[in-house]
Each structure stands twice: as structure tokens, then as C-alpha cells.
Amino acid sequence: MQLARDRTRDLVSRCFVDVLGHRVSAIYAPNVVNTMRGKWKASKEYTPIDTETARLWGEYMSGASMLSSFFKGEERVAMRLHTKKLDGYVESMSVGEVRGYMHEIVDPGATDVFEVNKVLYGATAPYKTVLAASGNATQDWQTFYDLSEQTPTLVKLETTATNDDAVVCCGVTIQEMPNATVPLLDRRDLFDQSVMMDVVQAEGMLAYLSSLFPEVNLTKEHVKRVPVDYYCRCNKEKFVQKLFSVPPSDLSSLANEGGVLLSCSYCNAGYFVTAPELEQVLLDKHQQQP
Structure with a gap:
């Protein structure tokens, strides 16, 4: 019954694998992208968001949501993707609030840019990283961690579309902590070969995370889950x-x-x-x- 309920809920799951020195954030979101599409459906300025564009936004959104889950309170990630054909934005708070869009545009002179701003308590200005955008969300987020965070990190992002074009998102981010006893990159083959979406939908997120760390007995008590919702504080x-x-x-x-x-x-x-x-x-x- 719990698994059936989880299939309909947008959740970020976060845990520390203490014995290895790794921290993990994972997301399963069957609703957020579809809510975003519905919000922008009536726009008179932009064309309706097609399924492939919605899936791309969902993958970038998943990356932003997992990054913000490592923050606290109302600290947030503000991410922008601007290319010759797309203008996208995601804002994600650690409390689970997400807002944003992905619009089709025509800007032949544009430089393809992937920008990530971390808005943190005590900082006088956001920590900004600007990279060349590849248009592949997994690749762009992986490059962000490799060049900006300089912490060994593995990222996997997936989406699928149902028969009625509803978009489902899934993702995982694993980081090596300073006290790691096992290098994270030793796990890359296992990580790359893992089948995320199918396992999460069939057996749940805990089962998928356990498959990545077979030497550790992960239980639901190890995992903190935060609901994710498309929500804007405008009024x-x-x-x-x-x-x-x-x-x-x-x-x-x-x-x-x-x-x-x-x-x-x-x-x-x-x-x-x-x-x-x-x-x-x-x-x-x-x-x-x-």
C-alpha cells in the first residue's frame, strides 16, 4: 500500500551512507512537470509546452531539487537554461517548493548557457556558476559538480512519458564526503549500469538506493523524505x-x-x-x- 501511494507522490529522498562517507539525494516526481505545463497552458505569449520540452525541464528540475535538498530552510537554487531554441528556469527550495518554466524561443545569436545560482543564508550575493549548456541535463549537472563544486559527484536523471503524455521524473545525486572510506568513483560502473526508473516504479526508491550500496543495509529510517510541489509565492x-x-x-x-x-x-x-x-x-x- 505504501509503494502504491509513493508512486503518486513527488518526493525527494535524502540520506547519508555514513560507513562509506557518501551523501545521497534522490527524486521521484510524477506530478510537478505536469503541473508546470498546466500553469503555462493558457499563456498568450508562449506556445504550449510539448512533451519533449516538458521532459527536458523535468530533468533540469530534478537536478536543481536534489542540489537544494542539501541546503537548509529557505535556501534555494535558481537555475537558468538559455539556448538558441529554449529559455528555461527552475527555482527550487530545500523545503520542497519548485517553480519555473521552459519556453520555446528563436534566438539564433544566443550563446547556449547553463547558469546555477545558490542562494544561501549569510551570503551577500548568490554563488553563481555559468557554463556552456549541452542541452543534456545529466551532462550539464555533472559538469556543474565537476567544475564548480569540485567534490566527487555522480548524477543520473531520467524521465518517461505515459500514454496520456504525463511526464514522470526520476533522479539521483551521490556525493563523496571528506571522510569517505571508499572513493565514490569506484562505484561508477555500478551506478552507470543501474536501471533507475523501472526499479523505483516497481519496487520503490529505497530498493533502488539499496542496489547502489549493496554492502550497506539501508532502511527507511536512514532516509529523510521531503514532499515536492510546484508552488510560487506570488500574490x-x-x-x-x-x-x-x-x-x-x-x-x-x-x-x-x-x-x-x-x-x-x-x-x-x-x-x-x-x-x-x-x-x-x-x-x-x-x-x-x-
């Missing part, structure tokens, strides 16, 4: 506050037109600001003037 109040930076003449014009519909660039949520609300912003701006 109407935040959009109204941004209107205070709009020139009064423009606000008056919008009020005369009966109001304005504002859309979130991260999740496509729409908020209609009425003429009376715009007039109140105008009044408040006037009262705030010295």
Missing part, C-alpha cells in the same frame, strides 16, 4: 506593491481603461487589478510624497 498584494513604481500618468491611463491584468513571469498566475485599486495606489503615492 496580488505583491503585484499591487510593484505598481507604486509606475508613473502616475500610466496608472491613470490603466485606471481609465478599467484595470490591468498582471501575470507572474515564474508561474503564469494572473492577477486583475481593478480601476478602484489603481486609483488607491495613485492616492497612496500622492500621500507618500514629501
